[in-house]
Amino acid sequence: RxxxxxxxxxxxxxxxxxxxxxxxxxxxxxxxxxxxxxxxxxxxxxxxxxxxxxxxxxxxxxxxxxxxxxxxxxxxxxHIMRIAEKLCDRIGILYRGRLHALGTLDELKARFAAPDLEEVFFAAVESD
Missing domain, CATH: 3.40.50.300 (P-loop containing nucleotide triphosphate hydrolases)
Structure with a gap:
């Protein structure tokens, strides 16, 4: 092994x-x-x-x-959004100890009208 x-x-x-x-x-x-x-x-x-x-x-x-x-x-x-986009089936956006969003990449991009995960992150933490 x-x-x-x-x-x-x-x-x-x-x-x-x-x-x-x-x-x-x-x-x-x-x-x-x-x-x-x-x-x-x-x-x-x-x-x-x-x-x-x-x-x-x-x-x-x-x-x-x-x-x-x-x-x-x-x-x-x-913290590397590109890696999360490549590897994750489900993504949780955590910021300052709080879960701001959870879903698939496509669900999150649709929910926040964002082109990529980095923009999803900013939209998620700024919307709360």
């Missing part, structure tokens, strides 16, 4: 290195691998692309997408 996760997250070249030598991005990907090692049915991710360069972030997003396609339940917290 660890070899599969290392390949999925592009960590294989790091397998023989000490964790103390890993960059922030490499540590972030390793944390995701650790969370997945026991094949949990539900995965809770808080800012999974934080600290990652563009290539590493893409590998993590692709891995999350693959897990989603396998039927895994994923609860994702992110």
């Amino acid at each position: 660890s070899n599969e996760l290392f390949a999925m997250l592009e960590l294989t070249p790091l397998a023989d290195r000490r964790v103390g030598t890993f960059s922030t991005g490499e540590r972030q990907k390793l944390s995701l691998a650790r969370a997945l090692i026991h094949d949990p049915p539900v995965l809770i991710l808080d800012e999974p692309t934080f600290g990652l360069d563009v290539m590493a972030a893409r590998a993590v997003v692709d891995a999350i997408r693959m897990l989603k396609e396998q039927g895994r339940t994923i609860i994702l917290s992110t």
Whole structure:
């Protein structure tokens, strides 16, 4: 299982290195691998692309997408609207500890007459 996760997250070249030598991005990907090692049915991710360069972030997003396609339940917290648009079936807009809106991307865009999730966010928090 660890070899599969290392390949999925592009960590294989790091397998023989000490964790103390890993960059922030490499540590972030390793944390995701650790969370997945026991094949949990539900995965809770808080800012999974934080600290990652563009290539590493893409590998993590692709891995999350693959897990989603396998039927895994994923609860994702992110400030990067593009990632939420790509990965989430349902989106909750949280601001200052309060849920301002909940629905699919299409439902939210229709409800707030917004072209994308960023505009949905602003409309949702400003309407309350």
